[in-house]
């Protein structure tokens with residue numbers, strides 16, 4: 089199994105603030121993983137460290153391309169698909185961009201299309217829109233879509249990259265229950281393909297984790313609190329500690345639900 093990401097004792101400090109402290113983290117190809125933790129626990133910083141958007145002040149970050157600092161980050165980023173609020177924000181001011189163009193731009197890892205895409209890539213973008221159930225919005229401006237439709241177009245964009253790694257940073261934010269279930273269903277079906285990328289799924293909401301996510305890493309205060317197979321990590325104790333609220337985990341068809349049942353832990 090190929091190792092996609094390997095971080096050894098990574099710390100990140102910005103403007104005197106500790107964002108990650110002594111974090112060791114790895115991700116193997118095909119091992120879809122959840123990244124969990126409270127607001128400010130370091131999840132986004134960890135994704136940024138993988139993307140080379142922040143640099144380790146201590147320790148090393150390796151990907152399948154090699155060690156950060158020695159590889160062309162642009163090449164690496166072209167093989168990483170992203171779904172995040174930050175990426176969505178970048179399209180909000182581009183009124184003329186159709187859903188198809190947004191999906192296609194994934195191939196160029198750009199916001200907007202500035203080159204002619206090869207035919208096999210335009211076909212891939214069309215297929216991806218179809219897979220995520222948004223092909224009927226192909227020629228509709230992205231900004232005119234509902235939040236749920238936008239998220240599915242963003243997933244299609246990530247699929248069009250042909251990415252090896254997919255970083256999903258709270259992909260269900262702003263979705264109603266139906267929108268969330270549709271997105272999870274589309275994702276679950278797509279992950280069955282042998283060409284599917286490996287997913288690193290950041291969320292505060294355990295119930296939105298697709299069953300295909302097998303492993304979990306919990307962050308707390310910039311450190312790794314727990315890491316391993318989801319059955320071992322998503323326990324009442326670990327989650328209550330991570331979220332500072334007591335409760336229990338209930339499993340339903342491989343998806344965990346955190347039922348809070350008490351006062352915040354102080």
Ligand SMILES: Nc1ncnc2c1ncn2[C@@H]1O[C@H](COP(=O)(O)OP(=O)(O)OP(=O)(O)O)[C@@H](O)[C@H]1O
Pocket residue numbers: 102103105106107125126127128129130131132133134
């Ligand atoms: N640019 C920055 N400069 C200094 N500190 C930062 C910066 N960005 C984030 N931080 C701090 O780093 C810590 C980790 O933030 P991060 O955004 O990684 O957390 P998170 O787990 O993704 O949170 P959320 O769930 O709210 O998105 C927080 O204490 C945050 O205030």
